[in-house]
Amino acid sequence: MKKLKIFKQGILEELPLQLGVFPFGVIYGVMAIESGLTPMQAFLMSSIIFGGASQIAFVQLISNATPYGVIVTTVGAINSRHFLYSISMMEFLKNLSLKWRVILGYLLTDEAYAISIRRFINEPNTSFLHFHLLGTGITLFLSWQISTLTGVLLGGDLPQFLDLQFIIPLTFIAIIIPMIRSISTFLVVISSAFCGLIFKNLDISFWIIISGFIGVLVGIASNKLDKKR
Amino acid sequence: MTWSLIILCGIITFLMRFIPLSGIISRELSPSTKNSFKYIPLAVLTPIIVNDLSIVENNNLFLIENYKLYAGIIAIIVAFITNNILATISLGMASYLLMSNFINI
Numbered sequence: 001m002k003k004l005k006i007f008k009q010g011i012l013e014e015l016p017l018q019l020g021v022f023p024f025g026v027i028y029g030v031m032a033i034e035s036g037l038t039p040m041q042a043f044l045m046s047s048i049i050f051g052g053a054s055q056i057a058f059v060q061l062i063s064n065a066t067p068y069g070v071i072v073t074t075v076g077a078i079n080s081r082h083f084l085y086s087i088s089m090m091e092f093l094k095n096l097s098l099k100w101r102v103i104l105g106y107l108l109t110d111e112a113y114a115i116s117i118r119r120f121i122n123e124p125n126t127s128f129l130h131f132h133l134l135g136t137g138i139t140l141f142l143s144w145q146i147s148t149l150t151g152v153l154l155g156g157d158l159p160q161f162l163d164l165q166f167i168i169p170l171t172f173i174a175i176i177i178p179m180i181r182s183i184s185t186f187l188v189v190i191s192s193a194f195c196g197l198i199f200k201n202l203d204i205s206f207w208i209i210i211s212g213f214i215g216v217l218v219g220i221a222s223n224k225l226d227k228k229r
Numbered sequence: 230m231t232w233s234l235i236i237l238c239g240i241i242t243f244l245m246r247f248i249p250l251s252g253i254i255s256r257e258l259s260p261s262t263k264n265s266f267k268y269i270p271l272a273v274l275t276p277i278i279v280n281d282l283s284i285v286e287n288n289n290l291f292l293i294e295n296y297k298l299y300a301g302i303i304a305i306i307v308a309f310i311t312n313n314i315l316a317t318i319s320l321g322m323a324s325y326l327l328m329s330n331f332i333n334i
Binding site for chain 2: 019020023024027037041044045048049050051053054057058060062068071072074075076077078079080081082083084085086087089090093094101102104105106108165166167168169170171172173174175176177178179180184185188189192193195196197199200207208209211212213214215216219220223
């Protein structure tokens, strides 16, 4: 029963992360209802998109009556990092059946990837490694669904003075700050912040995307500064 | 219409997670391309934060009575020191509530 053992290890290693995931899911649920989505839309988005930061961006943008093209592009841009995760998992999962690859691809989110990739890299020759990713992925999936549902049910019952809208930038700050680890990442943040402020107030509808694009270009251009250190 | 928007976003997100596993990409991406991907979440989320923290009226950037900006700066410091999502959100929120409810200039 080695499969079951590896699967359980995945679940156990993923559990501590739920301390951060669960409140995040509740916040998303509450925000989604406040943005005007129906409870069904709010809840099912968590399994259809299944990506925390992008879902919060989605509801934030839709509550500001943002054009749909901007919403789709923003969600795509935020989740584009999963493409990278998938590339780094390619080596370990390429011999699995199509069914397995579809399921694991669907479950490949930040928190599941972060835990499982360590195991994959440390013990690349262990058999049934994919059961580890299945364990971390399913744990995260269930926790995300339950926390979303909690938030959806709480919905408008939270007191108004709490001004929950403000939790969104706070959540993004909590996600972003640990990612700033070099000169180039710092410059990306400064430049995209500056562009965001300017383009938003020039009423350019694709302001997030344009600012993001400039930010990435600044990152690529300043990449060499990191290596010199 | 909202449903189709949600489903479209879902399909795009799934494809980005699945395409490398599908076997379509035979060639390795160049290291510089891979490297540039790491900037994307930073470059996209930062403008959203800045927009939420700033109040602009008649082309003037309001700084003095903008408690969200101060609370945001506190949250940035907390995030930098603790790396903890829960601590960042709760301390940022607490400082905002304190300032907006108890300071009357």
